Amino acid sequence: MTSVPAAQAPLSLLTFAPMIDSETSRLLLAHYAISYQEEPHVFAWGSILALWRAFTVRVPVLYGQGLRLAGPRAIVDHFEQSCPVERKLIPARMPLGIQVDADWDLYNGELAAYTAVVAYFHLLPHRDIMMEPFFRGVPPGEKAVLGGTYAFQSALLTLLLQLSAPKAQDALTRIRMIFTKTDARLAGGRRYLAGDALTLSDLSLAAAAAPLLLPEGYRSPIPPLERMPPELTAIIAEMRQHETARFVQRIYAELGAGG
Numbered sequence: 001m002t003s004v005p006a007a008q009a010p011l012s013l014l015t016f017a018p019m020i021d022s023e024t025s026r027l028l029l030a031h032y033a034i035s036y037q038e039e040p041h042v043f044a045w046g047s048i049l050a051l052w053r054a055f056t057v058r059v060p061v062l063y064g065q066g067l068r069l070a071g072p073r074a075i076v077d078h079f080e081q082s083c084p085v086e087r088k089l090i091p092a093r094m095p096l097g098i099q100v101d102a103d104w105d106l107y108n109g110e111l112a113a114y115t116a117v118v119a120y121f122h123l124l125p126h127r128d129i130m131m132e133p134f135f136r137g138v139p140p141g142e143k144a145v146l147g148g149t150y151a152f153q154s155a156l157l158t159l160l161l162q163l164s165a166p167k168a169q170d171a172l173t174r175i176r177m178i179f180t181k182t183d184a185r186l187a188g189g190r191r192y193l194a195g196d197a198l199t200l201s202d203l204s205l206a207a208a209a210a211p212l213l214l215p216e217g218y219r220s221p222i223p224p225l226e227r228m229p230p231e232l233t234a235i236i237a238e239m240r241q242h243e244t245a246r247f248v249q250r251i252y253a254e255l256g257a258g259g
Contacts, residue, residue: 011035011037011064012037012038012053012062013029014046014054018133018220018222020115020116022220024072026038028089033087036062040138041138043153043157047059091197099201103193111178114174116161117161119212121163129228131147133221179239180242183243198251206248218252
């Protein structure tokens with residue numbers, strides 16, 4: 001991957017590390033071969049720091065050398081302009097370009113939202129297993145000051161995501177539908193979702209599905225499978241039976257080999 005020591009990194013990626021958009025940004029920067037230093041921060045506090053450093057409350061944000069790119073799509077739009085042809089993620093040829101844009105909406109938009117609801121609904125009640133992921137990698141001073149705010153962060157995420165048992169069940173149903181639809185697209189050994197090369201379709205799917213698959217190479221802080229509540233381990237076991245799961249693992253393996 002392309003995260004490097006701070007002294008060597010011209011760019012910084014300010015994140016709330018468990019966010020799907022943070023993982024999407026990591027995958028994008030690895031693909032584009034961009035050196036950066038990740039700066040994980042406590043939820044909500046990271047938005048305040050982003051406003052101070054990059055004039056945006058959106059997290060993640062890539063900044064430095066005059067850049068202020070808020071969110072993974074801004075990263076794509078910027079680096080697609082200058083990257084080598086073989087690293088471009090949005091095909092110029094139609095209708096592939098239209099398909100990739102639609103997949104971005106489906107995976108980074110819909111699937112990521114449903115995944116967050118399911119994962120957080122099952123994980124947030126378990127402070128004992130979530131404290132470490134929430135504070136992994138944050139500056140020691142920040143952890144010392146904000147380490148006792150888990151209840152507030154949990155309540156804020158619950159409010160923002162409007163978590164409830166019915167909503168989590170509906171989200172899981174929709175996840176199953178998207179996985180089944182994606183399985184059908186991958187039928188017959190198809191190597192990529194759009195065309196014959198890696199595109200934004202593949203990366204957006206991989207990042208959005210990863211919390212429910214835990215592929216090797218997944219970098220977001222999350223409790224290990226053996227510590228997760230049984231309801232969530234059962235969901236992960238189910239999702240791993242899909243062809244989509246095998247596809248996501250291969251995408252992670254490719255990025256790990258080439259990043």
